[in-house]
Amino acid sequence: MSAGEKNPSCQSIFDSRRSSLMLTILTECTRNPEIKEKITENGAHLRKMISEAxxxxxxxxxxxxxxxxxxxxxxxMSISNIFTPVENRELMTKILAQAETCILPFCGDKGSKATVS
Structure with a gap:
């Protein structure tokens, strides 16, 4: 449940093929209620998993x-990767871990916690 090399899903946001597929699926959600329902169900399932964790x-x-x-x-980040690919994945992964830790304190690498002023 954290950014970084231990989390393969974090690395997948830098895959332009995955990003393009996600954009296609999201676009199809606006036209196809069955796909929208499935995406909504998957989102609810992900929220529940994060809530429990x-x-x-x-x-x-x-x-x-x-x-x-x-x-x-x-x-x-996944969608923007289509238009603005991330060149320094290691740095972006670190920044995402810092953002996670600020938004959801139980996430991310506690050692990379960003400071909030």
């Missing part, structure tokens, strides 16, 4: 919004 209850509104922020961050 972090001990965030379903009625913790702030916690649930924090999860949505992290999910949106990774989705956005």
């Amino acid at each position: 972090g001990g965030i209850s379903s009625d913790d509104q702030e916690g649930q919004y924090r999860i949505l922020c992290v999910m949106a961050m990774y989705l956005g």
